[in-house]
Amino acid sequence: MMPAPNSLCHAADSSPTGPCYRVLMWEQDALAPEALAQWATARKELLARMRDAGIKGSRGMLAQLENELRELTARAVEAPLVTCARSARLITRVGALEAALRADSGVLAYRFHPAALELLVQLQGELGVDALVAHWQAAATDVCWYPAPLVECLSPREAMEWQAGCRVAAMEQAAAREAEEEAETRPFHHVTVLAREAVDALLPAEGRVLVDATLGGGGHSELMLRAGATVWGIDQDPAARAAARKRLAAYGERLHIVAGNFRNAATLLAEHGVEQVDGLLADIGISSPQVDCAERGFSFLAEGPLDMRMNPAAPRSAADIVNTATEAELADILWQYGEERASRAIARRIVQERAKAPIRTTTQLAAIISSVLPRKGKQHPATRSFQALRIAVNDELGALEALLESGLSLLKSGGRFAIITFHSLEDRAVKRYFDRVTRPEIDRPEWPSPRPNPEYAARSIFRKPLTAGEAELASNPRARSAKLRVIEKL
Numbered sequence: 001m002m003p004a005p006n007s008l009c010h011a012a013d014s015s016p017t018g019p020c021y022r023v024l025m026w027e028q029d030a031l032a033p034e035a036l037a038q039w040a041t042a043r044k045e046l047l048a049r050m051r052d053a054g055i056k057g058s059r060g061m062l063a064q065l066e067n068e069l070r071e072l073t074a075r076a077v078e079a080p081l082v083t084c085a086r087s088a089r090l091i092t093r094v095g096a097l098e099a100a101l102r103a104d105s106g107v108l109a110y111r112f113h114p115a116a117l118e119l120l121v122q123l124q125g126e127l128g129v130d131a132l133v134a135h136w137q138a139a140a141t142d143v144c145w146y147p148a149p150l151v152e153c154l155s156p157r158e159a160m161e162w163q164a165g166c167r168v169a170a171m172e173q174a175a176a177r178e179a180e181e182e183a184e185t186r187p188f189h190h191v192t193v194l195a196r197e198a199v200d201a202l203l204p205a206e207g208r209v210l211v212d213a214t215l216g217g218g219g220h221s222e223l224m225l226r227a228g229a230t231v232w233g234i235d236q237d238p239a240a241r242a243a244a245r246k247r248l249a250a251y252g253e254r255l256h257i258v259a260g261n262f263r264n265a266a267t268l269l270a271e272h273g274v275e276q277v278d279g280l281l282a283d284i285g286i287s288s289p290q291v292d293c294a295e296r297g298f299s300f301l302a303e304g305p306l307d308m309r310m311n312p313a314a315p316r317s318a319a320d321i322v323n324t325a326t327e328a329e330l331a332d333i334l335w336q337y338g339e340e341r342a343s344r345a346i347a348r349r350i351v352q353e354r355a356k357a358p359i360r361t362t363t364q365l366a367a368i369i370s371s372v373l374p375r376k377g378k379q380h381p382a383t384r385s386f387q388a389l390r391i392a393v394n395d396e397l398g399a400l401e402a403l404l405e406s407g408l409s410l411l412k413s414g415g416r417f418a419i420i421t422f423h424s425l426e427d428r429a430v431k432r433y434f435d436r437v438t439r440p441e442i443d444r445p446e447w448p449s450p451r452p453n454p455e456y457a458a459r460s461i462f463r464k465p466l467t468a469g470e471a472e473l474a475s476n477p478r479a480r481s482a483k484l485r486v487i488e489k490l
């Protein structure tokens with residue numbers, strides 16, 4: 001299984017010296033009972049066929065059935081345990097259980113998932129796997145375990161690979177924690193846009209639970225907290241989370257900070273046992289410190305690595321795209337996400353230049369773009385291309401679409417969904433989706449009369465999007481393109 005973003009990994013220093021067991025144990029209600037029952041039936045059938053194949057000595061058939069069983073288990077049990085956590089209490093209660101695992105010298109590695117624990121053990125004393133599992137389960141007394149954990153025997157080589165995967169994940173987690181701690185010491189200055197308008201639209205009050213899907217520096221969250229609400233703040237940038245944690249420390253337990261991408265908001269919240277909330281805000285885009293920090297590579301004005309990842313652990317940077325995408329792919333990115341009319345010419349020049357040497361820095365790329373597109377007027381010629389690359393690197397439109405599709409399901413009836421956008425591509429997506437779900441009826445030319453809209457689920461709060469007033473524009477020019485749209489779940 002791949003570790004989930006908030007899994008917790010550990011690998012012991014000692015390596016496997018003989019056969020090992022991989023054990024997967026999980027919380028009783030982590031998987032839907034119907035899905036578990038289906039899996040158990042299919043497994044029983046496969047095991048019966050394996051027994052027959054064994055009796056007949058048909059090795060080929062046996063291997064094929066073993067594969068089928070592995071795939072079935074991966075699909076029906078392992079993958080859902082990582083991606084969807086129905087109860088998800090385990091990850092928040094690892095304390096005593098983790099101590100028991102660390103004290104056991106036979107435990108070579110483990111990964112906690114939100115509602116499951118996967119571990120690698122090499123038997124040492126008299127105790128068999130079942131007795132060990134019972135011992136570990138007893139260390140987490142308040143967790144109700146599914147009674148039949150999965151146990152798989154691994155060869156020393158497979159065990160070594162599994163342990164190495166855990167070791168790498170544990171190192172990455174430690175590096176991310178360190179980066180976040182270090183970020184806490186840096187200044188973070190972001191002026192919140194449409195602060196009052198967006199927060200008031202969510203009706204913050206004591207007892208209401210709100211999600212700030214783009215926590216950033218915590219500007220919107222602070223107003224929600226001040227009004228008495230409980231806030232779940234999501235951000236994929238460790239620097240933003242660190243800044244918000246520091247700024248909002250005074251609100252104690254009413255603020256919960258969650259690392260991750262808002263495209264997975266429903267899963268991230270479910271992992272913490274939150275199923276439905278009273279309001280959700282997303283203030284889409286980047287924060288000022290992300291642009292201002294040359295090291296992050298968002299700005300064509302300052303020399304920096306061509307990075308542009310909001311989540312520094314994301315696999316693909318702007319340099320990766322610029323140096324590996326085909327000319328046609330580059331032109332598409334610049335055209336679709338930057339509406340750059342010179343997209344083909346810029347893509348061609350990028351491909352010519354990178355054939356001489358890889359394009360590594362922001363200013364290098366800006367100079368290449370400027371050589372195709374001389375400056376006209378106030379806007380820097382690289383503005384649209386940098387926006388396009390940033391959107392591609394962070395899959396911003398994909399994340400927004402995913403949030404739109406899942407947002408309403410997170411809301412209670414009467415819950416509010418508010419989105420602030422900064423450019424037409426985002427606003428178009430929000431407008432289209434909000435229109436789709438707020439229209440009671442739909443009509444088509446070929447229909448004799450309008451029909452009820454099966455997606456009708458919300459009402460608009462404002463007839464037109466809200467924009468910044470003069471006072472805000474005077475103090476924060478970044479607010480000039482901001483648009484706030486809000487709907488309320490029926």
Ligand SMILES: C[S@@+](CC[C@H](N)C(=O)[O-])C[C@H]1O[C@@H](n2cnc3c(N)ncnc32)[C@H](O)[C@@H]1O
Pocket residue numbers: 190191192193213214215216217218219220221234235236237240260261262263283284285286287310399400
């Ligand atoms: C405009 S800032 C939010 C500022 C915040 N509302 C405030 O007032 O301080 C946007 C933040 O959302 C984060 N962000 C953007 N897209 C995201 C995504 N798909 N998932 C999680 N965080 C995201 C960025 O890292 C950034 O910190």
